[in-house]
Amino acid sequence: MKLEIDTHTHSIASLHAYSTIDELAKGAAERGLAGFVLTEHGPALHGGLPHPYYFGNMAVLPDRISGVRLFRGVELNVIDDAGGLDLTLKYLRALDFVMAGLHEACFPPDSKEVNTRAMIAAIENPYVDCISHPGNPAYPADYEEIVKAAVRCGKALEINNSSFKVRRGSEENCRTIACLAKRYGCLVSCGSDAHYRADVGRFDEALAVIVEAGIDGERIVNLTLDSFAEFSKRRRAERKAA
Ligand SMILES: [Zn+2]
Ligand SMILES: [Zn+2]
Numbered sequence: 001m002k003l004e005i006d007t008h009t010h011s012i013a014s015l016h017a018y019s020t021i022d023e024l025a026k027g028a029a030e031r032g033l034a035g036f037v038l039t040e041h042g043p044a045l046h047g048g049l050p051h052p053y054y055f056g057n058m059a060v061l062p063d064r065i066s067g068v069r070l071f072r073g074v075e076l077n078v079i080d081d082a083g084g085l086d087l088t089l090k091y092l093r094a095l096d097f098v099m100a101g102l103h104e105a106c107f108p109p110d111s112k113e114v115n116t117r118a119m120i121a122a123i124e125n126p127y128v129d130c131i132s133h134p135g136n137p138a139y140p141a142d143y144e145e146i147v148k149a150a151v152r153c154g155k156a157l158e159i160n161n162s163s164f165k166v167r168r169g170s171e172e173n174c175r176t177i178a179c180l181a182k183r184y185g186c187l188v189s190c191g192s193d194a195h196y197r198a199d200v201g202r203f204d205e206a207l208a209v210i211v212e213a214g215i216d217g218e219r220i221v222n223l224t225l226d227s228f229a230e231f232s233k234r235r236r237a238e239r240k241a242a
Pocket of ligand 1: 101
């Protein structure tokens with residue numbers, strides 16, 4: 001199985017990443033991808049940077065760079081357990097892909113109950129399309145309830161390739177999530193979480209977990225350019241209607 005789109009990448013605008021958007025696009029092209037999603041961190045992670053205007057001005061970017069399709073996204077920070085996010089909603093309507101995730105600087109790890117409630121509230125937020133790295137072991141959670149919420153809301157859960165390296169102990173959690181996703185028919189997205197150009201499209205370990213769980217290709221939102229464009233189109237319409 002080969003994925004055509006990388007749904008999770010960061011440029012230098014994310015402040016702890018090391019490649020420009022052009023370099024990420026070259027990385028995607030070199031990896032043979034059809035496209036990638038630029039998903040800078042929401043402003044709460046680094047004291048208000050990038051400025052919200054960064055996300056509001058993304059229309060100036062071309063749809064194709066270095067022969068690959070650029071999708072405009074974000075990786076928001078979950079900031080409470082009631083569905084709160086760190087970017088003005090008006091900017092989210094225009095984006096192609098809105099991820100939200102738990103990061104230590106914005107949502108200190110809490111009890112299993114609170115972490116679960118925070119992830120489910122984010123899933124239920126009509127502006128969110130996908131939860132990034134839900135298998136992070138820093139945030140013990142009830143994965144069955146999270147998967148069921150994602151199915152109920154038509155949202156995706158990410159199997160994040162960088163988790164195997166930077167979030168130690170993620171592997172078993174990702175396997176559990178993938179097995180539950182298979183059982184309940186949950187949508188998944190497979191992202192590299194690249195913070196450097198050479199890592200764009202690097203998702204072998206995450207994809208192996210998805211394949212091993214037996215998840216159907218139709219449930220992987222970024223399997224092909226068309227499947228991702230279709231998911232994005234549906235979610236954009238749902239965000240506009242929210
Ligand atoms: Zn993240
Ligand atoms: Zn990320």
